Amino acid sequence: MRHYRFRRKVFTIVLIAYFLGGILFLATPKKEIFPIFSWFLFALTPNPDAEFNIRIIEYEGKAITPARLYNEAGDQVKSANSIKVPVLADAMGKAIEKHDLQAFERARKVFENTFLIHPSTYELVEITYDPMKRWHTGELEITPIEKLTTSIDSP
Amino acid sequence: MTLNTLRKKLSQLPLNQKVNLPASCQKLSENFLHAQTLIRCFYCALFFLSVPQMREWGRYLNHQDYDFLWPVYWLNWFPQDIGIQLILYLSLFGTLIGALTPSLKSARVLAFLGVFLFQALHNSFGKISHSFHLWHIIAAFLIFLPAGWHCITNQTRKTKLLTLQTIWFATAFLLMTYSMSGLGKIACGIGQLVMGDISLFHPMSMSIHVATRLMETNTQSEFGSWIVEIGVFSWPLVLSATYLQFTSLICAFRPQLMKLWGLGLIIFHLSVWFTFKIPFFPTCLIVALLLFASPLANGHYTWKQILLSLPGLGLCKFIFRAKNEKNKI
Numbered sequence: 001m002r003h004y005r006f007r008r009k010v011f012t013i014v015l016i017a018y019f020l021g022g023i024l025f026l027a028t029p030k031k032e033i034f035p036i037f038s039w040f041l042f043a044l045t046p047n048p049d050a051e052f053n054i055r056i057i058e059y060e061g062k063a064i065t066p067a068r069l070y071n072e073a074g075d076q077v078k079s080a081n082s083i084k085v086p087v088l089a090d091a092m093g094k095a096i097e098k099h100d101l102q103a104f105e106r107a108r109k110v111f112e113n114t115f116l117i118h119p120s121t122y123e124l125v126e127i128t129y130d131p132m133k134r135w136h137t138g139e140l141e142i143t144p145i146e147k148l149t150t151s152i153d154s155p
Numbered sequence: 156m157t158l159n160t161l162r163k164k165l166s167q168l169p170l171n172q173k174v175n176l177p178a179s180c181q182k183l184s185e186n187f188l189h190a191q192t193l194i195r196c197f198y199c200a201l202f203f204l205s206v207p208q209m210r211e212w213g214r215y216l217n218h219q220d221y222d223f224l225w226p227v228y229w230l231n232w233f234p235q236d237i238g239i240q241l242i243l244y245l246s247l248f249g250t251l252i253g254a255l256t257p258s259l260k261s262a263r264v265l266a267f268l269g270v271f272l273f274q275a276l277h278n279s280f281g282k283i284s285h286s287f288h289l290w291h292i293i294a295a296f297l298i299f300l301p302a303g304w305h306c307i308t309n310q311t312r313k314t315k316l317l318t319l320q321t322i323w324f325a326t327a328f329l330l331m332t333y334s335m336s337g338l339g340k341i342a343c344g345i346g347q348l349v350m351g352d353i354s355l356f357h358p359m360s361m362s363i364h365v366a367t368r369l370m371e372t373n374t375q376s377e378f379g380s381w382i383v384e385i386g387v388f389s390w391p392l393v394l395s396a397t398y399l400q401f402t403s404l405i406c407a408f409r410p411q412l413m414k415l416w417g418l419g420l421i422i423f424h425l426s427v428w429f430t431f432k433i434p435f436f437p438t439c440l441i442v443a444l445l446l447f448a449s450p451l452a453n454g455h456y457t458w459k460q461i462l463l464s465l466p467g468l469g470l471c472k473f474i475f476r477a478k479n480e481k482n483k484i
Contacts, residue, residue, distance in 0.1 A: 004316055006300070011324040015331055022335060034224045034275060035288050039332045040339030045360045046367040047352045071373035081372045084282040091281065109220040110281040133357070135383055136365040152298065 029103075037079065048130040052093030052141060054111070058121035063136070067123070069142075079114050085115055092124055092147065112150045121149045158263055165408035167464060169444060182453065189450035190322050191305060197444060201266060202254040204437055205246050208273065212243050215276060222284070226275035238274065246273035253294075258305035260298060264287040267294040286435045289329055293441065296325040319450060325478055326445045327407040333420060337401025355397065358387035365389075368431045377429045402466035409464045410449070411456040414431060417446025 022038040025031065032038065042133070055068040056077060057063065070077055070085050079085070088111040095104035129140035163169070218237055230238040248268040253266025270291040270432060273407055303310070303318035344355030353363060362383045371377050382389045399419045406412040418440050424435045446452070462468075 003313070004320060006386075007317065007320060011296075015222065015324070015328060018328070019331065019335060032283060034226065034278060034283055035271070035282070035292055037288065038339060039283060039285070039335040040343065041285070041336055042364055043336075043339035043343035045344070045347060045353050045355060046363055047347070071371065081374050083372050084280060086371055087282040107221055107281060109157070110222050113218065113220045114280055131363045131367045131370070132383075134370060 032058075046131050048128070049128050050128040051086070052089040052145070053125055053127045053142075054089050055123045056120060056126045057123055057147070058118065058119075059117065069125075069127070070122075075118075076117065078117060085111070088115070089124060093126065096124070096145065108148070116150055118150045121147070123147050126151060156377075162408060165405055166407065167469070173333070181447050183315050183319075184385060185448040186311075186453050187310065189448070189453055190318050192321065193444060193448055194300065194304070195254075196448070198257040198263075198266060198295065200440055200444065201270060202216040203357040204271070204287075204290065204440075205250040205270065208246065209243075209279075215243065218280075221279045222281050222328075224275045226272055230276075242269075242272045242276050244320050245269040256394045256399075257297075260300075260302070263294070263298045263300070267291060267298055270294055270327060287437050289332065289438055291453060292328060293325045296321060296328065296454040299422060300444045312430075322449070323407065323451055324403040326385070326449060326451065327404065329441065329445055330407045330416070332404040333403035337397050337399075337403070340397045341401060349391075355393065358390040361393040362386050365395070365430050368433075372432070374432045376432045378426075379430050379432070384431050392426070396426075398467070399423060406446075409466075410452040410454065411461050411464050412466075413446045413449050415450035415461060417442050420446070422423070 017044055018036060021036040022032070025033045026038050026040070031049050056070060056073045057067045057068045059073075059076040064073070066078065070075075070089075071080050071082075074080055088107050091107035092104055092111070095101070095107060112118075112120075124146045125143050126143040128143070128147055134140050156374075215234060220228070226236075227242065245265070247267040247269075249269025252262045253269075270287070271294075274287050274291055277287075300321050301314050303314050304318045306314075329401070340355055347354035348356055354360065357363075363386070365376075365379050366383045369376065369383075382392075397435045399424075403416060403420070406416040419440050424439050424442075427433050427435060
C-alpha cells in the first residue's frame, strides 16, 4: 500500500501541475506550451472589437476586384475555411505592433507557404465589426496595415 | 482540509469511512478485468486513429516552412526529410506495436512517443489544435501501468489496485480538462461582466459566439444560423454546457455519474460540430472509452442515486437548510 499511496501523491501532483501550468502559460505568446494548455476554449464572448485579418489583392498576376478577405476568397487561396489564418494574421499584426521582425517573418513564411497559392499579393488588415450587425448586414470596417507579396523564394 | 477529506466529500462518503481505492471501487477482480479490456481497446484505438494520418504524410514531407514546436525543434538541425519520415513511421509502427503488445512498457513508451511527436509535428503550422491532446497525455499516464497488469491469472491485489489507480487518474485527467474549460468560461465571463462587456452571462452570448466563428471561417453549419436567429433562447444551451464542463471533475469521484457525463460530453462535442463546425472526433472516442466503458463505473445505479449525486445539488441543499435554520431562529 506504500507504493499505492506514493503513486497517488505523484499522480495528484501531476494533475495539479498540469492545471497550474495551463493557467500560467496563458501568459506566453501562444497562450500555451504544447501539450500543456488551459483549455480555455471559447472563454471570451466576442465583443465589437478590432482584429487582424488577411485580404487578397492579386492572385497569379490577376487583380481581384474588389479585394476579398482570405476566408471569402474561395478557390483563389488554399484553405479559405481555415481557422489558422486569422491566428497567423494575428501573430503577424502583433509582431508589427511590437516591431518584432523575426516573429513577423516566421508567421509570414508559414502563412504564405501553407495557405497561399503563389504568386499572390495580399494585405494585412485590421477589421472592426459588431458580430451580430456583421451577421445581419455584412457591415465591417477594414483598415489596411501592410501590403505584401509572396516571397520570390517561395514554391 | 486534507486531500483525503476533500476526496471523501467529493465522493459523498462519510468522513469516518475508510477508502483505499479509486472511489467506490469494491468489486476489485471484476473491475480489474474490465480495466484490462479497456487498456487493450485504448491501444487498438490509438493505432486505428494513426492509420488515416498516412493520407497526409505527403503534406508533411513536402512542406518547407515549419514553426516547429519544442518536441520536434531538433528538426531544425537535422536533415528535415529524414527526421519527419522517422516521426511519421514511429507514429504508425509505434502505435501498432502498442496495440500488439501493450503488456510491455517499452511498447507503451513507443506508442506514446509516436503519437506525441506526430502531434507536435502536426501542430507546427502556426496554430495548435487540441482534438488529439487527450490521447497522447492519457497514453503517457498508461506508461505507468504496473508490471503484470495484463495477466489473466495469479494477479496480486497490489497489481489490481495499481492498474485501477492508473485508469482512475487518466479518467480524472480527462475530466479535469473539461473542468478547466468550464472554469475558463466562468472566470472570463465574470471578468467581462465586471468590465461591462458582453459575457457568458448575456442572453445573446451563444448566438454571438456562433455568428463570430462562422463568419471567421466563412462556413455554414446545420444549426448555426438557427442558433444565431433564436438569439436569447440559445442561452440555456451555453449555460448547461458550462455546468456540464465545470463540474466534470467531480464525476471522477462519483462513478454513478460517469456514463451520464460521458453522454453529456459527447452530445456537447456533437453540438459543437453541428453549430461551429469544429471537429473533436477523436475526443468523443476517448470520452466513450473512459466514461462509458470505465471499470470504475461498473455498478448498477438507480436513477434516484444518479440524480441525488448531481454536482451542485448538495450545495443547494446546504443553502436551503441554512436558510431554514436562520428563519427558525
